[in-house]
Amino acid sequence: MSLVGKKFPSIAVDAISEMGDNLKINIFEEAVNNNKKVLLFWYPKDFTFVCPTELHAFQAALPEFEKRNTIVIGASCDTNEVHFAWLNTPKNNGGIEGVTYPILADTNRNLANILGILDIEATSYSEETDSVIIEGSNVTYRATYLIDETGKIFHESVNDMPLGRNVNEYLRMVDAYTHIQTKGEVCPANWEAGKEAMSADRLSTAEYLSAN
Numbered sequence: 001m002s003l004v005g006k007k008f009p010s011i012a013v014d015a016i017s018e019m020g021d022n023l024k025i026n027i028f029e030e031a032v033n034n035n036k037k038v039l040l041f042w043y044p045k046d047f048t049f050v051c052p053t054e055l056h057a058f059q060a061a062l063p064e065f066e067k068r069n070t071i072v073i074g075a076s077c078d079t080n081e082v083h084f085a086w087l088n089t090p091k092n093n094g095g096i097e098g099v100t101y102p103i104l105a106d107t108n109r110n111l112a113n114i115l116g117i118l119d120i121e122a123t124s125y126s127e128e129t130d131s132v133i134i135e136g137s138n139v140t141y142r143a144t145y146l147i148d149e150t151g152k153i154f155h156e157s158v159n160d161m162p163l164g165r166n167v168n169e170y171l172r173m174v175d176a177y178t179h180i181q182t183k184g185e186v187c188p189a190n191w192e193a194g195k196e197a198m199s200a201d202r203l204s205t206a207e208y209l210s211a212n
Helices: 027-034 050-060 062-067 080-087 110-115 167-183 202-211
Strands: 012-016 022-026 037-042 070-076 103-105 122-126 131-135 142-147 153-159
Touching: 012 080, 022 027, 027 037, 027 070, 027 142, 037 050, 037 167, 050 062, 050 070, 050 167, 062 070, 062 167, 080 103, 142 167, 153 167
Parallel strands: 037 070, 070 103
Antiparallel strands: 012 022, 012 103, 037 142, 122 131, 142 153
């Protein structure tokens, strides 16, 4: 079920800072209390393969997000201790040393479960052990959420495990949404900052299509 247009779940999750400080972060409150947009991106596991390329890509783009009044936060279901070990592993050894944004440690999977982004193929009940058996990795897909200053989700996307994200697309999404907020116009396909947008009516659409 899509969460676009809905408020992001207001739930506090364990997290860690680049310095190893244990935190509690509520994404909804980060947006509303700081009057900022939030980009929250989930990745499957620490110490894996595609994941560090994404964390470094978001780090490289961090100044651009900050210019756009946007907080970047990473997330997985690993523990704070594993996050910190990875933060202290050099880039040339597959680590994420140099990443400065906080990383959620959703070890109880409360938030990931609410968002519906866990890799669970099936569940079954075992009478013998009186427990639910999960088939699948039970880690998160590469899910990304953009949340506005009111805590509303204005973009979500989910990639399968092998598919790395294009960070520039999220910058474009933030630019487009900010344009809508400030100008009251809508943004056509492939819109980028500085390009022509449209009014939300038939005449404007016809004029735009004629010119492009």
